[in-house]
């Protein structure tokens with residue numbers, strides 16, 4: 001990257017709005033984003049102009065440039081008020097992504113305001129991040145217990161051998177149960193807000209209305225926990241910053257819920273896929289307790305946050321072969337940057353010598369996934385994946401890996417379904433031993449779990465026939 005510390009763009013440098021842009025979200029991108037990234041790199045180099053639902057933005061494609069944008073917060077701002085097209089009223093009025101960007105929460109703050117909210121998040125997430133604290137131990141055992149309950153439900157619905165979609169029948173409900181537990185949601189609230197999160201994340205025409213409803217639901221949850229504090233993230237956020245209003249807290253919860261449900265859920269599915277399509281080496285490494293390495297491989301091959309949310313140029317700057325004007329929107333592509341680490345002709349990387357830890361799956365720089373959230377996310381992913389292979393004596397994909405349907409949104413890339421043929425182990429696996437004083441942990445009421453499961457069954461089957469699981 002060339003350094004032009006105080007330059008302004010030369011007048012003959014093409015402006016974003018004047019360039020022909022290729023729409024990013026096409027059927028080709030859905031099926032094979034790698035081919036799209038390669039073509040854009042060939043034509044434009046490290047940075048390309050693309051269209052996102054009719055709005056031109058810069059997509060940053062190469063590792064070095066992506067890292068620069070993620071790390072240099074003085075130049076690449078998060079606050080949406082820096083976005084020139086928005087400030088000048090140039091965005092289409094019903095632009096479906098705007099509602100999400102207008103939610104003022106930590107991700108879209110800069111400097112000290114951002115650091116203060118980040119400290120609050122860190123303080124409130126820390127108790128849950130590992131099994132050495134009562135909260136962390138309980139959350140981890142709850143994840144394992146929910147996983148066991150969902151497999152038991154599967155066995156009751158479909159038998160000890162059969163077919164399952166590990167997305168709709170395992171991963172998504174599991175993450176909803178974890179969210180309900182972590183946030184301290186009453187079940188009725190969980191039902192409502194989770195359905196709206198999914199609608200919002202699909203970015204459809206009702207995204208704005210769904211965002212508004214989800215925000216209102218999280219605001220109600222904030223008020224509920226202010227009145228009745230518990231051992232949950234919502235209450236701990238309030239403890240860490242008692243000045244948070246219900247509305248502010250609702251917005252922070254909203255953002256955490258996105259990471260917890262969509263991003264973490266996709267990480268579970270991607271890791272399951274990495275194992276299912278893996279050879280004997282992958283399965284052996286799993287049983288040797290190297291699940292963390294498999295998670296890194298999956299994050300490198302298919303980062304769930306594929307193209308990160310916008311940054312806005314603080315001033316004119318040259319990046320790659322273009323001049324980015326002050327206020328232009330830039331999306332750093334972790335998925336494309338990963339292609340510089342490895343030749344991902346196949347997403348499967350057994351035998352690779354490249355460190356899987358160089359991936360940008362957690363982001364980088366001041367807005368990267370907070371340490372406590374990363375620990376928590378890893379804990380959920382490894383427990384959820386580990387439990388599947390504890391229960392299943394046999395599991396194989398029922399579609400060739402290259403025919404699995406993916407959902408490629410502006411930010412997230414995740415599997416729509418993960419269909420498997422499974423056979424449960426003859427013996428029920430024993431619960432994994434967790435090394436924390438049990439005396440510190442209050443037992444979970446059976447009624448609570450039953451209520452949660454029946455709510456989830458409604459979500460999963462939507463009043464339709466058994467087994468006709470909804471793909472959301």
Ligand code: HEM
Pocket residue numbers: 106107108118121255256259260263264267304305308309360361362363364366367368369370373374376377378381
């Ligand atoms: C395996 C699961 C996870 C992955 C792959 C992941 C990935 C990421 C990435 C890539 C970012 C940076 C986004 C950017 O720079 O635009 C991020 C930020 C963030 N993540 Fe995670 N995340 C995961 C789990 C979680 C969980 C479980 C939570 C909380 C419950 C969480 C909370 C956050 C927060 C609050 C931020 C914003 C940080 C900031 O703006 O300063 N994440 N995550």
